[in-house]
Amino acid sequence: MKKTFKLATLLFPLLLSQAASGQWVINELHADPASDISGDANGDGIRNGTEDEFVELVNLTGGDVDIENWTINDGFGLRHTFVGSTIVADGQAVVVFGGGTPTGTFGNSVVQVASEGLVGLNNGGDTVTVFDESLTQVVSVTYGSEGGNNESLVRDPDLTGVTFVGHSAAAGSNGALFSPGTQIGGSPFGGDSLSVSVDPSSFLESAGASAATGTVTRTGDLTASLTVTLSSSDLTELTVPATVEIPAAAASADFDIDAVDDLDQDADQSVQITASGPNLFTGSATVTVSDDEAPIPTIEIAAVPTVLSENGGSSAVTVTISDASPSGYTFDVGVDDSSEASAPATVSIAPNATSGTFTITGVDDVLSDGSQTVTVTVSDPGAIILERNLTIIVTDDEASELPTIVINEIRTDDVGVDDDEYVELYSAEADFDLTDVWLIVLGDFGAGDTSGNVDRAYSLNGSSATGNYFVIGSDNMLLATPDYPAGTNIFENGDSLTFLLVTGFTGTAGVDLDVDNDGTLDSTPWVSLLDAVSLVEPGDAPGAVGFGYAESLGFTNVLSANGFVPAYVYRNPNGTGDLIAGPFGDDVTPAIDSPGADNSDGGVDPPGPVNVELVGFTMDGTSGSLTVSGLGADIYVVESSTDLGQADAWAPLASPASEVDNPDGSVSFNFVDPEAVGGAKIFYRVAEAP
Structure with a gap:
């Protein structure tokens, strides 16, 4: 049993009011469309868990604004760029859907679909930020787990509401789950059009x-x-x-x-x-x-097999063209790594034929370098017909030097904005190498609640551990410094997830490996499977809960013990113990995470619970006061950030807060922050002093 725990960081958002005539307002967000047709927010007649997500932005600047080259970002990164002149009138809304074919008037709003293929809002919480063409922040909002309730979050009342509420509970909604481009009740925001x-x-x-x-x-x-x-x-x-x-x-x-x-x-x-x-x-x-010109022919290429040995292996590649020519065709052939595979310089398609073939041959070497991915390209010398490429896996014939590596600890959800999401790998062999190793995460993110979708694909090639642990984690981790920073909000935490540690992965993020959603993977695009675990939400799969695939692959499915998908699993002892669910972490049962460290201490129980409570919080101009109970005897400081530490790192206030011990045992932190002026949004937290 672990003996260490981390006191939950206390986080207090401060939203300073701003004159309506000078601002843009993010008025509505939709992260979790309902699982049936009632979730069809974009009106195209199809419910899709990705395409029906949206962000609604309203212009309250007092005049028309051209938002060309403005962007919308979330905790993961860029989601949409407004390409070309986009005039938004004062009082007009802008709605960006995840995809699909938005159908309807949407209150005469400006309607677009995400340029990056999805809005990608996290059900468990996310931060949405709008930047202008000079990358200056225009507006930003943060929400939590309330985003995962099968409806949008909306300001109540529209535009001026300080907090977001579930749409069906908003005044005037009549139980509706969303209202993209319009006010809560469905009427336009106003203005002539x-x-x-x-x-x-x-x-x-x-x-x-x-x-x-x-x-x-x-x-x-x-x-x-x-x-x-x-x-x-x-x-x-x-x-x-x-x-x-x-x-x-x-x-x-x-x-x-x-x-x-x-x-x-x-x-x-x-x-x-x-x-x-x-x-x-x-x-x-x-x-x-x-178009009134004859269509340009297209080519397709396919290889059989797609995996070959460097020791004499070969693959037949067929090039097929959409339209035959009386004179035939000749295409250039390229291989991006000639130390692993070879191919002829050209391939020909005979006159009046529609296909031609050539052979890829493995190149033997003396390196123990694992499986290697080779890209083969077929291109038109005249640069008229679009080129095509495919990937071939060339397997190594030298003895593998890869040690036994396992998934040792996982956290997919935590209190707040999911800063401490991570996967810890472990090997008994110190400083282990991760050549050709991938961490693959299967779920339903970005695939409309289909199961078996590749949510994330992290190539660890070129990395190695320092000691016996290697942590793939959020950029903003507080529990440890990740060896492989993987971004923010890196794991979906609403449905079942399967984590796969593989070598020689040839797929891509977004590919569905279980097309028919029957709980069995239709394809396994990797050379070897080192370890796997599924965190399974109770319910009828696939639906909104998805499947756990690890058990069918010979590994472990960790089931729910409390009606929710397990958010934390670990091995005890390291490397050899079964993966089991651990505590989520709260005042009654503290979290026991130890990324990058031992999961076992010989059976010593964790310390008793602490009860941390916010007693009071006031802000008058630039002067603030936080009163907290249950902190204990450690030393604490007040820190601030304008975006939860994403671009603006958490930092102690320029003038340290004064600490006052109150008769009831609580502690008041009194501080002055000169930045708390001019309509800024500032987050404060109380954290242990470094």
Whole structure:
């Protein structure tokens, strides 16, 4: 039993009010869509756990703002970039969905889908931050485990609410689970708007001038004429006038849309026409411009087998082209590591044929270097036909020097914002090498509640342990310094997860290894499996809980003992003990984590519980006071950060807080923070002095 424990860090967010005329507001967040069709937030008729996530942002600056090149980030990193001019009127909302085909008016808001393929909000808590084009923070919010309740979180009331609540409980929601682009009750945020329609909505690029007619329509006051600014998102496909005037007393005006013919074989292109005007919500329409050139042929390549030995192994690669040619084709062949595999310089497809083959051959060496991944590329010398590539695994024929390495300890969730997520590896052989070793995490993140999806794939190649432990952990870990910093919010903590320690992994993050969701992996894209464990949430799989795959692979499934997916598992003794669930960590039963250290101390019980409570917290201008009970006799300091330590590291206040022992046993920390002015958002925490 471990004897060490860490006092939970006390964290107090301070949200300083800011004049509404000078701010943007993140008004609604959706991290956990309901598991049935009621979770279809983007309105495309399909419930998808990734695509129906969204972030809603509202412009309260008092004027129109072009947010071109602004970005949305979460704890993991970049999620969306606003590419091209994006005018947002005062009072207008912007909604960014994880994906899909958003269908609906969404309160005449600006609607986009995430440029990085997903919004990726963590059910157990996350921080969402908007940066402008100069990377200056515009607005940021943090939420906790309340984000995982099958509904969005929304300010109540809209825009001015200090805290987020579950949408169905918000005043005026009538039990609705979300309201992207609108107020809680479904009505627009207000303001007059422009809309655009196009007839016809698709045409050939050769249609030339007046290929289609656009109509811009306004709402609101019609007494004066209105000059509307028009733009095309792709001037190589279609052009529109710079402006169009809606006459006084008229609600709409027409304008010509001209097609642009080119010589590019670029298939059909979607182009957005946008209309904007002073103090009006922006309107847009999407037009399809069809290519009139013959389509460029495409090639595909496939290898059988995809794993070969360096000692005389070979693989047959077939190149298939979509359209035969009377003169045939010749393509260049490239191998990125000629010390592992060789191939001919070119491959030919005969006249009037649609395929050709060549052979990849392993190259033997005397190195004990494990399995190696080789990329084979087939490309057009004329750079017209898109190249294709595939990967081949070349296995080593020298005796393996890899020691026995096991998963020794895992934490997937903790109190607060999941700073202390990690996986600890252990080997009895000190300073062990991790050549060709990968940590793979299977779950349902980013795959619409499908089970067996590769959530994370961490290549440890080139790393080695110092001593007997190696920790893959969050960048912001407080319990230890990770040997492999893996980002933030690195593990999904709402559903079942399977951790795999493998060599020679050939898959990628986002690949579904259990396509039919039957609990059996359809593919195992690795050379060897060193260890595995599944943390299994109770419930009927796959559903929203997923499967645990470790047991079917000959390893351990750790089951829930409290109705929740296990958040902490460990071996005792190190390396040889069974992986078992440990305490989550609270005032009654402290956490017993020891990343990078021994899991066993010969049976000494952990110390008794501590009861840490916030007694009071006040802030008057730049002066603050925190009163806390249950801290004990250690020395503590007040630290601050503007973003929970992500870019702005936690640091003690410039002027140390004065500490006052109160008659009731509590302790008051009185401090002055000159930074607590001007509408800033600051987080404070009480932590043990370094």
